[in-house]
Amino acid sequence: MEYVQPKGKVELLTFSMAKNREEREQQVLDNANKILAELEQGKNVAFATLGDAMTYSTFGYIYAIIKEKQPQLEIEIIPGVNSFTTLAAISKTILAENRESLHVIPSFKEEDVEHAVFPENSTTILLKTYRSRKALVSRLKKEKEQYPNIQIIYGEHLGLEGQKLAYSLEEIESIPETYLSMIMVKK
Ligand SMILES: C[S@@+](CC[C@H](N)C(=O)[O-])C[C@H]1O[C@@H](n2cnc3c(N)ncnc32)[C@H](O)[C@@H]1O
Known part of the structure; x- marks a missing residue:
């Protein structure tokens, strides 16, 4: 404006x-x-x-x-410019390339988190994670145990005052939940 x-x-x-x-x-x-x-x-x-x-x-x-x-x-x-392309640019992470697929999940109900799927050779964007973040973080911890190379990037208030990035689940856990936040999972 x-x-x-x-x-x-x-x-x-x-x-x-x-x-x-x-x-x-x-x-x-x-x-x-x-x-x-x-x-x-x-x-x-x-x-x-x-x-x-x-x-x-x-x-x-x-x-x-x-x-x-x-x-x-x-x-x-x-x-x-949508929020996840902004996260990719700010964190200098390729969103998707070559044969990788890109999945955008608008929100999760806490009870569905357990069944969340993160396909191989894909990037999954989790929007509105503030609603079920605790459950998501514990789900992602299990995923990381199984696939130690997965990359997890958290971004909040991207492009705005208070912008914050986090690259580990431990750090993400410690940040208070907020509406303008998302998680990118690269597997
Ligand atoms: C209703 S969606 C809006 C999506 C938006 N139209 C876009 O193009 O990205 C709201 C969700 O998008 C994400 N989001 C939007 N703007 C954001 C920002 N500046 N920083 C982090 N996440 C953002 C958050 O996950 C938020 O809960």
Whole structure:
């Protein structure tokens, strides 16, 4: 936003991360309606978000509502740098190359962690790890016992103030859980 130096009004929209689905959906609808109200006054609106707007982003829900209510509206989507490509660049780790596959897991329920699979010759990105991090770390400890060469990289607040990287499970364990954090597993 600093780069494009917006000339118009800048409004911060809050999106609930509450467990209650109805509460979250209502807030998305309220925010979409705020945008629609501006558009109906003939204004141009830009929606800025962290990372890439088309990758596990709240933007997807806003986009669906606006497209439905204003099907003729011209919408341009500018690709963003997503959080895991940022982690790869900052930690100077190849995300995937040659025949390696790339897996992105948006979140784990604690009870599913035990069954998590980390295929060989792959990079697995674990987003939203704050919800089940303890269980994930103990699952990864077992994986490391079996495959000592796996590489595990933790990143939080990447590209932002408070950016932090960690390269061992012991260190990851000692860091307080936070929403903007992820783990990359290379096997
Ligand atoms: C709803 S997803 C958003 C993904 C985002 N649209 C992207 O392109 O990466 C939210 C999760 O992405 C990860 N994330 C997003 N931004 C991050 C950042 N700056 N640093 C670390 N993790 C981040 C975290 O795992 C967080 O829980």
